[in-house]
Amino acid sequence: MTDTLDRIGDVWEGHAVDVAALDRYCRAHLDGFAGPLTVAQFHGGASNPTFLLTDTATTTRYVLRKQPPGALLSSAHAVDREYRVMRALGPTDVPVPAMLAWCGEAGVIGTPFYIMPFVAGRIYKDNHLADMTPPDRRAAYRQFAQVLARIHAVDPAAVGLADFGRAGGFYTRQVARWTRQYRAAATEVIPAMDRLIDRLPARIPATGRSTIVHGDYRQENLMFAPAAPHIVAVLDWELSTIGDPLSDLAFFCLFHHAHFTTWGSAATIDYDATGIPREAEFVADYCAAAGLDAIDDWAFHLGFAAFRLASIAQGVHKRVQTGAARDREGANSARDWADLAVRLLDG
Incomplete structure (x- = not known):
């Protein structure tokens, strides 16, 4: 923290x-x-x-x-x-x-x-929320789910954002966008990215809701009050648009699958002792707040989330090479994210 x-x-x-x-x-x-x-x-x-x-x-x-x-x-x-x-x-x-x-x-x-x-306020880089008590951690994760549902409940037209993005076809556009971004920043051949670029279009769900999506919803972009498990600010909206709200939910849940020290990992979490909810419990909290009954093809949403991060990581790596950003994490992490995306897509 x-x-x-x-x-x-x-x-x-x-x-x-x-x-x-x-x-x-x-x-x-x-x-x-x-x-x-x-x-x-x-x-x-x-x-x-x-x-x-x-x-x-x-x-x-x-x-x-x-x-x-x-x-x-x-x-x-x-x-x-x-x-x-x-x-x-x-x-x-x-x-x-x-x-x-x-x-x-x-x-x-x-x-x-x-x-x-x-x-x-307080910003947490690690999903463990180490300085919180178990009850506060559980409350914090409930806040993560409830605030995300609030974002998705806002009517874009009612707040002047009817033209903030196109309704429908979200994942088709997103796969194309992050494919272009990856190729524009490519510095090496990553076979898993080539496989994902071939496979993802055929897995896109036929239907989906269209809401405001944050695009980078994770604990590091959420600020808690100085002394309470209460979110006081949602930050870093640069990737926001109109799209499928499940893309935000899957992105937040990636830490349950991505065992990278720079991202956070659930590998060492004792869920019962810490108060941190398991992935299914967190998804259920979100669904309750958002009024959803079920989620179809959860594996696709998770796989796309990791694919997009691979593209973003490649762009950051290219900016490091050109001197426009500092090298915070060493080697290019795009390969790791792409390999994870393939595993998640396979369920």
Whole structure:
């Protein structure tokens, strides 16, 4: 577990921003901002650089999230979509930070960005939630399921997101998208990815619901209150769209199958002693909150989730090679995710 401020450090050289220009922007667009501005960076992310802004006159803190520098893959690092969906969800019962400012111009600090308030809380990289008691862990996992169901219950049209994605055909588009992204970032031959690209289209379910989907729903993107198992913010919406809600559920459940130290693993969990629910119990909690009776071809949803992560991992690896991201995890993990996807698809 880390307090949000524990992840703060100096701005990485490749992500440096024009502090003077950003100070001027904040004075013009943030109510009550007096300046001068100080800037630090949240460490640990490999996608959209995220910064802590502090108004030294008032000690008010803000968070800025921006696109990374350099050439970007098509449709990746969509900070505009993050801003739009969180702004739309603000009036709902989905816990998201307020959106304070959006700048779509690259001229201020080099790439588009948005600003939101700083929210104090706890973020867990590991699914074990090590510092919680067993009752709090059970409550936390119930929150994971209930908040996900709340996201999926929002009517996109009612919050201005009718055009946020296309209804129907979600998995067909997603398989095609992540195939393109993988091929655009390929640095080596991964036979399992080739098999998945051939097999996944034929396994796509014939029907499915269309809701708002987060796209990266996992414990590391969910912030708990400082002293309670209560989610106060759902973060990192860059992959959000309109799609099949079971894609979010399967993605969250991958830790039960993915025994990677950088992702978290259920291999060492004593479910009864820790209060962490088994996969079937968690899925049942979600289904109860979402009003679902059953899930067809769960293996497909899990296999696709791992396939998509393989494509994402390949993109991160390519960005490390080009110097646009730091190497946090060593070797390319795309091969491991692809091998897991094949096993999951086979049930």
